[in-house]
Amino acid sequence: MQSKSLSQSVGILQRLPKSWRKELQFFAFISPWLLGFIAFSGGPIIASAVISFTDWNILSTPKFVGLANYQRLVNDPLVWKALGNTIYYTIGSVILMTVASLLTAILLNQELRGVRFFRTLYFLPSVTSGVAIAILFAWMYNPEFGIINYMLYKIGIVGPNWLFDEFWAMPAIIFMSLWTIGSNMMIILAGLQDIPQSLVEAARLDGANWWQEFRYVTIPMLSPVLFLVIITSTINSFQVFLQPYVMTEGGPGNATLVLVLYLYQNAFLWWKMGYGAAIAWILAVIILILTLIQFRLAGYWVYYEGERRS
Amino acid sequence: MSANAAGTKKKVGSILKRVGLYVLLIAGALLFTLPFLWMLSTSLKPEIEVFRFPPQWIPRPPKWSNYVEALTILPFDLFFRNTLTITVNNVIGNLVSCSLVAFGFARLESRFSNVLFILLLSTMMVPYQVTIIPMFVLFHRLGWVDTFKPLMVPPWLGYPFFIFILRQFFMTIPLELDDAARIDGCSTWRIYWNIILPLAKPALTTVAVLGFLGNWNDFMGPLIYISSQEKYTLAIGLTLFRGQYMSNIAYLMAASVATVMPVIIIFFFAQRYFIEGMTLTGLKG
Structure with missing residues (x-):
């Protein structure tokens, strides 16, 4: 019985036009993601926007309050504090990480015996990021x-x-980011290895010293890679959460209260779902704007091969 | 003779340069490993020695029992098993679901393929914080809060970044292979299973390694969804430990070493994939 109905349905499938069958097959293969998109991505993104217009503690019925959450947000000194702290952390850690990963990448790019071993060693801390490391650094500090x-x-x-210490807490968390520069370092190292040797040799023949070589060959040739590293680190840094949560809980005196931590507190400690969602959207918009600004700026200083700088 | 002298000078210069570079490399290596050494050192100290100034690097004698004591005060074996269960399930879930979806996007024809792929890419740009509140609401409605389900079900429904990595890799496999297989009567499923997957082992390993890292180190997920202690993972178990035994730093460091060790061991075995994978993650943004 069952096998008959199965063969019947297979028969129906075979009678479908070929293009339909192809579509069906395609959708069958991507169906896990389609479901995931509806349940865990696209659906929640819309729901999040709706929730941000409500006053809701998850147990009560949500009350529609229009833009009230966003109005409150603008007048909430802690939001501004958290935003300021997040920007502070981002600028500090991005500058430090970019400079440090550039310098270590140059060092690791030298033709020396055993340099691969050092590469592994320098990369190692990056795989261990997490609570254990935050606790370790709290102890080191x-x-x-x-x-x-x-x-x-x-x-x-x-x-x-x-x-x-209110003044030193944030710098302490910023310095810590220096320890996990592994991926940036490897991206820049790959970029260094892509610089055509002929350019370097030509510069040397023209009598360029190491600084001129660095300034007029390495940096311009590396600029797309550096740009990429700066964008991605900025976006990642803006979402910092674990270190302040584990090491300082946002203190002392809110000196390390960052946006994601404040979002977490509102949503999951005080059950202010609507307000939390509004903070999340502010964060998302800032990240989007950052990406756009950086893409604009890129035009001014990034040198792409085959292009002339104006 | 002067040419010879210049040559010697150049040689001396290059040796000096080498020595200088090695000094820098070793200094860097010390900076990168010092925190690990400090963690190990503290984890082996008796309590009185932890709070001694100046601190000693080498504990004499090393107190190995710290590990046993620290890992039995709280049920760390249970936290370890929980973390392992979640991680293994999620890595398998990611491999299965993402390779299926990536195969669909890379190898199958559809009018909607491009549009849907752009949709997938655009979801990668939305920061995860936007979706955590509605996802919590969803799992709360389903009665899944304080179970492993909110952590273990989503990986079976694809993860856009992994789908992207695998799709890019599948695209590099010549399409002629599929055509030849089809002429020989291979079904689409067998092309996926017997041709594409075996050829894509490096990309699949990269995804597995990244999934392992992400899940082993995941903090926000268990923090939000898990509240009963017997369901804790290592990450939140450590924060609980820190809250309760704040003063016993040696235990805390022993527990931290135990949490970090599996990652370090696997890193040394699959270095290439870690570095490749994390470099890709850096590129994602």
């Missing part, structure tokens, strides 16, 4: 018994209270 202040003491500097 311990003002009295931590290794960082001990080393500063060795060179005659009295270290600050780091995570317990």
Whole structure:
């Protein structure tokens, strides 16, 4: 019985026009993503916009409040504080990470025996990011018994209270990002290896010293890669959450309260779903604008091969 | 003779340059490994030695029992198993679902293929924070909060970035292979299973490695969805530990070492895939 109905339905499938059968097959293969898109991506994006117009603690019935959440957001000093802190973290960590990954990439690009071993070693911290590392750094920053202040003491500097100090808490979290530059370093290294050797040789023949070679050959040839690294690090840094959550809980005195942390607190500690969703949208819009601005700026200083700088 | 002297000078210069570069490389290596060494060192110290100034690098004698004690105070074996269960399920889920979808986009003809692929790419640009609140609401409605389901079901429904990686790789496999197989009477399924998948092992490994890393280190997911202690993963287990045994840093470091070790071990075995994969992630933005 069953096999008969099965063969019947197969028969029906075979009688469909060929183009239909192809479409059917295509949709069968991509169906996991289609479902996922509806349930976990496209659907939630729309739902999130709707929720941001409501006052809702998840248990009550959502109350439509129009733009009230966004109005409150503009007048909420903590939102501005969190935004300022996020920008501070982003600028600090992106500059440090880009410079550090450029320098290490240049170092790792030298033709030396054993350089591959160092590459692995430098990359290693990047795979271990997570809670354990945040806890480890909190311990390293311990003002009295931590290794960082001990080393500063060795060179005659009295270290600050780091995570317990309103001024130093954010720099401490920024410095930590230097440890996980692995992927940026590898992207830049790949970029360095793509620079045609003939250009470098030509510069040397013309008597360029190492600085001129760096400034007029390496940097221009590397600019698309650097640009890419800066964009992606900016976007990633803007979403920082784990380090402040684990190491300082946003303190002291909200000195490390960042946007995603404030979003998390509103939505999942105080159950303000509507307000949380509104913060999420502000974050999304900022990230989009950042991407666009950076693409605009790119035109001014990025040198692409086969193009002339104007 | 002067030419000879110049040659010697050049040689000395190049040796000096080499020495200088090695000094820099080793200094860098120290900076990158120092936190690990400090973590190991602290994890083996008796409690009194942890709070001693100046700190000692080598604990004498090393207190190995810290590990046993730290990992039994809280049920870390359970957290370990939970993390492993979630990670293994999610890696398999990602491999199955993403390779199917990627095959559809890379090898099958459809009028909607391009439009849908652009839709997929555009969802990669929306930051995940936008969807966490509605997803929580959805899982809350389904009664899935405080179960593993919110963490373990989504990977079976594709992850756009992995689909993208696999699709790009599948595109590099010559289409003639499919045509030849079809002439020999191969079904689409067998082309996927017997031709494309075996050829795509490097890309699949990259996806597996990235999935492993992402899930092992995932913090936000378990933090939001898991509340009972017996369902904790290592990541949130560690924060619980930190809250309860704040003063016992040695235990805390021992537990951290135990959390990080599996990743480091797997990294040394599959280095190439880690580096390739994470470089791709960097490119994603």
